[in-house]
Amino acid sequence: MTPLLSIRGLSVQIGRGTPVDGIDLDIAPGETLGIVGESGSGKSLSLRAILRLLPPQAKVTGTAIWNGVDLLTLPEPDMRRVRGGQIAMVFQEPMTALNPVLPIGLQITESLGVHLNLRGAAAKTRATELLDLVGIPDASRRLSNYPHEFSGGMRQRAMIAAALASGPKLLLADEPTTALDVTIQDQILKLLLRLKEELAMSVVIVTHDLGVVAGTCDRVAVLYAGKVMETGPVRTLFTRPSHAYTLGLLRSLPDAAHARQRLEGIAGSPPDPGALPPGCRFAPRCGFALDACRIGDRVLAPSAPDQLSACIRAETVMAA
Amino acid sequence: MYVLAILGRRLGQIVATVVLVALLIFGLMRLLPGDPALMLLGDRATDASIAQMHHDLGLDRSVAVQFWEFLVHTVTLQLGDSITMRVPVISLVRDGLPITLLLTGMAAFLALLIAVPLAFVSALRPGSWMDAAIRTVAQISLSMPVFYIGLVLLIVLAAGLHWFPVGGIGNGFFQDLYYLFLPALTLALSLSAVLLRNLRQSLLEVLNAEYVNFATAKGLPRRMILTRHVLRNAWVSTVTLLGLNIGSLVGGAVITETVFAIPGLGRLTIDSIFARDYPVVQGLTMVLAIMVSVVFLLVDTVQVLLDPRMSK
Amino acid sequence: MSATIAARRRFVLPPWSLLGGAAILLVLLACAVVPEYIAPYSPTNFDFRSLLQPPTLAHPFGTDNFGRDILSRTIWASSVDLQIAIFATLFPAIFGTLVGSVLGYVGGWPDAIFRRIVDVLITIPFLVLVIVIVAVLGPGLGNMYIAVSAVNWIIYARLMRGEVLAQASRDYAAAGRVMGYGPIRIIFRHLLPNAVAPVLVYWMTDMALEILLGSSLGYLGLGAQPPTAEWGVLIADGKNFMTTAWWMSIFPGIAIVLAGTGFSLLGDGLASMLRRGR
Numbered sequence: 047m048t049p050l051l052s053i054r055g056l057s058v059q060i061g062r063g064t065p066v067d068g069i070d071l072d073i074a075p076g077e078t079l080g081i082v083g084e085s086g087s088g089k090s091l092s093l094r095a096i097l098r099l100l101p102p103q104a105k106v107t108g109t110a111i112w113n114g115v116d117l118l119t120l121p122e123p124d125m126r127r128v129r130g131g132q133i134a135m136v137f138q139e140p141m142t143a144l145n146p147v148l149p150i151g152l153q154i155t156e157s158l159g160v161h162l163n164l165r166g167a168a169a170k171t172r173a174t175e176l177l178d179l180v181g182i183p184d185a186s187r188r189l190s191n192y193p194h195e196f197s198g199g200m201r202q203r204a205m206i207a208a209a210l211a212s213g214p215k216l217l218l219a220d221e222p223t224t225a226l227d228v229t230i231q232d233q234i235l236k237l238l239l240r241l242k243e244e245l246a247m248s249v250v251i252v253t254h255d256l257g258v259v260a261g262t263c264d265r266v267a268v269l270y271a272g273k274v275m276e277t278g279p280v281r282t283l284f285t286r287p288s289h290a291y292t293l294g295l296l297r298s299l300p301d302a303a304h305a306r307q308r309l310e311g312i313a314g315s316p317p318d319p320g321a322l323p324p325g326c327r328f329a330p331r332c333g334f335a336l337d338a339c340r341i342g343d344r345v346l347a348p349s350a351p352d353q354l355s356a357c358i359r360a361e362t363v364m365a366a
Numbered sequence: 367m368y369v370l371a372i373l374g375r376r377l378g379q380i381v382a383t384v385v386l387v388a389l390l391i392f393g394l395m396r397l398l399p400g401d402p403a404l405m406l407l408g409d410r411a412t413d414a415s416i417a418q419m420h421h422d423l424g425l426d427r428s429v430a431v432q433f434w435e436f437l438v439h440t441v442t443l444q445l446g447d448s449i450t451m452r453v454p455v456i457s458l459v460r461d462g463l464p465i466t467l468l469l470t471g472m473a474a475f476l477a478l479l480i481a482v483p484l485a486f487v488s489a490l491r492p493g494s495w496m497d498a499a500i501r502t503v504a505q506i507s508l509s510m511p512v513f514y515i516g517l518v519l520l521i522v523l524a525a526g527l528h529w530f531p532v533g534g535i536g537n538g539f540f541q542d543l544y545y546l547f548l549p550a551l552t553l554a555l556s557l558s559a560v561l562l563r564n565l566r567q568s569l570l571e572v573l574n575a576e577y578v579n580f581a582t583a584k585g586l587p588r589r590m591i592l593t594r595h596v597l598r599n600a601w602v603s604t605v606t607l608l609g610l611n612i613g614s615l616v617g618g619a620v621i622t623e624t625v626f627a628i629p630g631l632g633r634l635t636i637d638s639i640f641a642r643d644y645p646v647v648q649g650l651t652m653v654l655a656i657m658v659s660v661v662f663l664l665v666d667t668v669q670v671l672l673d674p675r676m677s678k
Numbered sequence: 679m680s681a682t683i684a685a686r687r688r689f690v691l692p693p694w695s696l697l698g699g700a701a702i703l704l705v706l707l708a709c710a711v712v713p714e715y716i717a718p719y720s721p722t723n724f725d726f727r728s729l730l731q732p733p734t735l736a737h738p739f740g741t742d743n744f745g746r747d748i749l750s751r752t753i754w755a756s757s758v759d760l761q762i763a764i765f766a767t768l769f770p771a772i773f774g775t776l777v778g779s780v781l782g783y784v785g786g787w788p789d790a791i792f793r794r795i796v797d798v799l800i801t802i803p804f805l806v807l808v809i810v811i812v813a814v815l816g817p818g819l820g821n822m823y824i825a826v827s828a829v830n831w832i833i834y835a836r837l838m839r840g841e842v843l844a845q846a847s848r849d850y851a852a853a854g855r856v857m858g859y860g861p862i863r864i865i866f867r868h869l870l871p872n873a874v875a876p877v878l879v880y881w882m883t884d885m886a887l888e889i890l891l892g893s894s895l896g897y898l899g900l901g902a903q904p905p906t907a908e909w910g911v912l913i914a915d916g917k918n919f920m921t922t923a924w925w926m927s928i929f930p931g932i933a934i935v936l937a938g939t940g941f942s943l944l945g946d947g948l949a950s951m952l953r954r955g956r
Contacts, residue, residue, distance in 0.1 A: 099579050130585030137583075142576040147598050147673055156594070157584040192674040208584065379797070386798045397814050509938025511890040513897045514913060514931040517920070521928065525921040532920075617805030621894055635806065636898060639813040651810055655802045662801075 050075045050216060050248050051096075051133075056108035056118075058091050058100065058272075063319035066092050067272040068108070070346070073216065078242065078249045080259035080280065082295070083269035086316055089252045090138075092269075093218050097129055131161040134214035138221040140201035144193040144208075150177075151189030154208045161212035176207040179244075180237060199230035203237065210241060217242070219251045223258060235262050256299055260284060268292050271317050271327040274346060278353030288349035288364050289357040290334040326356070334359045334366075369670050376666050380659045385437065387655045392436050395648045396429070436648075445649035450641045455649035458634060463653065465535060466630035469546050469553070470619050474608060476554035481561035482604065488562070489569035500562070507559040512618040516552040516625040523548060533627035549626040553618045560614070561607055568603040572596050602673045609665030612658055696947025699882075702940030706933075710757035717750035721907055730923045740925035742915060752930045755907040759937060762819070762892035762901075762908075763885035769827040771881050774834025779873065781835065782842030783865045792835065799832055805891065809900060817900045819892075826888065837880055841873035875952045882945030886938040893934050909934050 049072035058066035066088040073079050083089045095106045096117060110117040117128060129135075137143035144153060154176055155169040164172055170189065177185035180203040193201055202222065210217065219238065223231035239262055242249050251262060259266050259280060266284075267277040268291065276289035287293045294312040314331040317323055323330050325340040332339065338358060349355040349364065357363060420426045439445065445455035484504075488497045507515070524530045536545040572578065573596060581591045620632030627633070631650050638646035670676045709716055719737075725745030733740045739748035781789045799807065811825035846869060854864045889909075895901030896910025904911055909930045916926025 094579075097583055099582055101574070126585045126587060128585070129583055135580075135583040137576055137580055139576060143580040145577040145581070145595050145599070146675055147602065148594070149674075156581075156586060156590070160584075160586055160590075194675050205580070208580075212585070383794075383797045383801050386794065387801050390798060390802070391810070394810055394814055505939060505942060506935060509886060509890070509935045509942060510931070511894050511897075511910070511934060513894055513910075514927075514934060517913065517917065517927050518931070521920055521924045525924070613800060613803040614805070617803035620803075620806060620809070621898070624898060636809070639809060640899070642813075647810060647813065651802065651806060654806055658801050658803065 049073055050077075050112070052109075052111045053092075053096070054109045054111075056092055056095060056110065057106070058088065058095050059105040059107070060103065061320070064322075065272050065319040066095065069269075069272075069274055071267055071274070071277075073248050073250060075215075075248055076242075076246065077265060078239070078251065078263045080263035080266040081250060081252045081269060082254060082256060082259055082266060084254060084316055086271075086319075087269040088272040088319075089254075089269050090220050093135070093220050093250065093252050096218065097133060097135055098125060099135075127161070130157050130209070130214065131212045132214055133216045133218065134209040134212075135218040135220065136202075136206050136209045136222050139225050140198070140205045141193065141225075143205055144201060146193055149190050149192055150196070150204050150208075151191075154189075154204075154211050157208060157211040173207075173211070176211055177204065179241070180204070180207045180210075181233075182207070198226055199233065202226060202230070202234050206234075206237065206241070210245065213245065215247055217247050217249045219249060221253055222251065224253070224255070231258075238262070256284075256295060268295070271322060272319060273327060273344070274356065275328065276349075276353070276355045276357070277346070278350070282350060282353055286350065286364050288353055288355040288360040289328075290332045290359060290363050291328045291357075293363050293366065294332075326358070334362060369667075372670055372676070373663070373667060376663060380663055384656060384659055388437055388440055388652060389433065391648055391651050391655075392433050395644050440649075440652055445652070446645040448638075448643055448646045450638075450643045451646075455646050458646065459631065459649065459653050462629060462631040462634050465542070465546075465628060466619055466623070466632060467657075468542060469550055469622070469628065469630060470615055472543070472546060472550035473553035473557060473615060473619070476550055477557040477561055478604070478608075480554060481558040481565055482600075484558075485562050485565035485569055488566045489573060492570060501566075504559045504562045507555055508563070510556065512552060512556045512621045513625050515555050516549065516622055519548050519552055520625070533625075535628055546628070549622045549628060552622050552625070553615060556618055557611060557615055560611055561604070564607050565600070565604060569596070569600055572599045572603075575599075598672070602669065605665055605668045605672065609662060612661045612665075616654055616658060693947045693950045695943040696951060699940050699943030699945075699947055702936055703944065706756050706760060706937055706940065709753045710760045713750075713754045713757065717747075717753040719747035719750040721746060721751045721754040722905070730919065730926075732923070733925055733929075739929040740923065742926050743919060743923070748912070748926060748929055751907050751912055752909065752933050755909050755912060755930065756933065756937075758819070758902055758906060758908040759889050759892065759934070762822075763889050763937070763941065765823045766826040766888035766892060767830070767881060767884050769823075770830035770834050771877070771884070773827075774831035775838045775870075775874065775877050777831065778835035778838025779842045779865050779870050782839040782873075783846055783861060783869060789839070792839070796832060796836055799829060804829060805894070808891065809895070809898075812895065812900045817903060819902050819906070822892065822895055822901050826891065830884070830888075833884075834877060834880070838873060838877055841876055842869050845869045845873045879945050879949045879952070882941050882948060886941035886945075889934060889937050889941070 051073045053069060053071040056066060056069040056071075057064060065086070069088075069092055071079070081089045081092070091100065091104075094100050095104075096110050098106070098118070100106060106118055108118065112128065112133070115124075117125065120128065144150070151170065151173050154173040155164070158164040158169045158172055173189055174186045177188060182188055182200060182203055188196075193204070196204060202225075206222075217238070222238065223234050226234060235258060238249060238251070241247070251258065253259060263280050265277065266280050268275045268283075268289065270291050275291045276283065276287065278288075283292065284296065287296055291312075298311050312331055317327060317330070323340070325342055326332070326335070326344050329335040329339040336359065344356040344358070346354040346356050347360075349357075349360040417426075425432070443456050445459065447454050448458060451458070484500050488500045491497055520532060524532045530548045531545055534545060536542045578591060578595055581595050616632075619630065620635055622628070623630045623632035624636050631653060635647060635650045635654075638650065713721075723746065725741070727745065728737070728741050729745045730743055731737055731741040731745075737747050737749065739752060741747055742751070777792075781792050807829055808822070808825045811828060812821055815821035815824060842865070854868050859868075892901055893908065893910030893913070896908045897914045899914070902908035902911050904915075912930035913927045916923065916930075919926050
């Protein structure tokens with residue numbers, strides 16, 4: 047099956063650092079892909095780089111093929127049609143991502159006007175439907191409300207409605223639940239999954255929360271220090287990780303089945319993107335590391351059916 | 367309705383502040399050296415006439431009573447009589463206030479006209495040569511005292527090129543606009559440097575705000591993002607800034623009026639200080655403080671209207 | 679964490695604004711301290727053979743209506759204006775910082791009173807208030823320092839109060855209280871050093887502002903009194919010769935711009951250095 051979006055060698059350079067360094071990812075139609083990593087792993091930057099939302103001082107290289115065109119070199123007017131119209135994005139903080147001085151309704155209808163040429167009463171009707179769709183009660187009355195008049199969960203719903211207004215085929219969600227209360231988190235994730243089915247979209251969810259990935263995603267990519275460490279179907283990757291870093295992440299999770307087991311964290315902290323270690327970037331913190339881990343470049347190689355790992359000790363890790 | 371409640375509360379605060387301002391000015395004026403009665407009577411003073419004058423001026427009553435009378439007089443606009451000019455202070459205010467209001471109003475308008483577009487040019491391309499040039503000029507005008515800006519404009523545009531009169535005011539409104547243009551420009555240049563600097567900073571913040579990223583991600587054209595998402599928020603900070611700087615604008619007007627020999631409240635204040643005409647100084651300072659307070663209230667109103675968060 | 683350590687280890691040049699500002703101020707300081715070695719002529723000697731001379735090689739800034747060399751007078755005036763920068767800000771900066779840090783930590787009714795004072799003082803334009811106080815005390819540099827100090831400390835106190843308020847809400851201040859430290863120790867050993875950076879930056883800006891204010895009062899005749907050579911006074915001297923001898927007013931003004939720019943640059947540089955250090 048041809049992927050919906052195919053990313054090759056995506057790198058982001060800011061100053062002397064390279065926080066995203068040669069990422070390859072494919073997103074299939076109808077798929078939900080999770081991108082996990084610690085803060086600073088480059089997961090949010092990659093997402094923003096795809097839609098070219100980064101400030102000019104960030105240098106983006108690589109390709110992102112969408113419908114046969116490279117989004118990273120597409121002329122700006124064409125790119126505008128892709129943004130919102132074909133690929134939408136929701137952000138972590140609805141309080142800052144929604145404009146505080148504009149009514150919610152306007153922030154939905156402005157997208158309708160640009161992409162679908164819907165204006166006036168027609169746009170208003172559609173906006174009401176959208177608010178209804180994302181589960182905001184009394185939708186028609188709330189169009190004239192301002193973001194500060196909504197609760198946190200409602201704001202996130204409204205932002206999703208604004209993002210999805212023009213019927214995109216792919217939704218990029220940047221930590222969509224991190225800013226919310228735990229009880230609300232679950233509702234928003236369920237909403238995203240429902241919308242994905244109803245609108246026949248693919249979804250990319252960036253998160254640091256493995257629980258979110260386990261509950262929502264089909265496939266997952268694990269990022270560390272700007273590189274993909276491992277990708278694969280959620281189920282096999284979580285039960286038999288083939289990268290020492292993934293194993294470390296999973297072992298640092300509290301697990302209901304092993305309630306009395308001691309939690310293991312990963313010692314140390316991620317490297318500074320301006321001073322990366324040679325060889326595998328995780329090697330300095332890795333319990334499996336050999337001398338060979340500290341030299342050479344890593345490439346993703348099959349470690350199991352459908353599963354790719356950049357770990358040269360994949361077999362040992364899978365046996366652990 | 368929230369709006370009215372908020373503004374009502376602000377009005378109450380402002381009235382309380384003005385009463386305290388009155389107390390401060392009243393206190394300061396009691397400290398003025400020299401006996402006003404002596405000054406009024408001059409060489410003709412005798413002990414009896416001084417006592418009589420003290421009684422006429424109310425200076426023989428207790429300080430509290432005097433302050434209360436001062437307050438009542440201020441509220442009822444009985445600001446007393448000028449010692450040197452022998453006319454009621456209120457008539458001096460009536461002559462000078464329109465001129466000072468016109469001058470500061472023109473200056474604020476010109477300052478916005480200068481600062482807002484330049485701040486946009488600067489903030490849209492930070493680090494460009496335009497940005498560098500604009501910031502350098504702003505830095506230099508920030509280091510220029512108002513009276514010096516005025517003199518430079520006078521020397522070049524009035525004395526040198528004869529485009530503008532050297533000072534004074536005109537005859538009628540439209541001539542006034544012409545006469546007041548240079549002084550207003552003087553004030554505007556000094557104010558716009560401050561506005562520009564702060565506005566550039568807040569524009570940069572707005573341009574990097576997440577809601578601008580979200581608007582971009584929705585596929586809106588750049589122009590629409592700027593006019594709708596950026597400009598709206600920028601106005602809020604512009605109005606706030608203007609309000610914060612109203613004091614220095616009025617202070618600048620005092621100096622500008624002196625430099626350009628404009629018969630407004632500012633020059634009158636300076637003249638009265640040199641003449642030790644304390645009822646005039648007292649009355650004018652009150653009027654200037656009330657003027658600033660009214661502007662504060664206006665700024666609050668505009669803020670509430672522009673920013674829906676304020677009315678909560 | 680690792681990033682900041684790496685940045686500290688690397689040698690960083692101070693920002694150019696800091697160096698530029700320091701260079702300008704060093705030149706002015708030299709003019710203020712040893713004018714007799716820098717100024718080409720005496721600032722006070724009348725020379726009736728060269729009255730109101732336009733700028734020439736012999737008199738780069740021209741001469742005034744008594745034939746005095748304006749460059750020399752401007753150089754001699756530096757000491758007065760630099761004095762203004764220091765004397766008009768020293769007391770406000772120190773007193774305001776102390777009061778502000780105590781108010782920010784203690785809060786309560788002293789803080790409420792302080793906020794009222796601030797309300798009152800922002801309602802009367804700063805310049806008008808200073809002028810009225812100078813009028814009460816009588817014109818002159820000394821009285822101007824008193825007038826400015828009486829008002830200006832409020833600005834430092836307000837700035838410091840805000841900073842301390844922000845710092846006091848952080849965990850280390852709470853930790854200090856848990857450890858049983860007294861308020862004096864917490865304020866002066868823990869909060870003040872952390873909150874003082876913005877005040878230092880403002881101090882530099884304020885020196886520029888006070889030079890502008892001092893020269894304005896000098897121009898109005900309320901500050902430095904003639905024959906003291908002060909930049910504002912020099913400019914006022916030239917006002918009557920505006921149409922015939924523009925140089926009398928224009929050149930002393932350049933010295934003000936230079937001094938103002940010097941202090942502003944120093945403040946900007948300091949600010950960006952402190953940002954980098956964090």
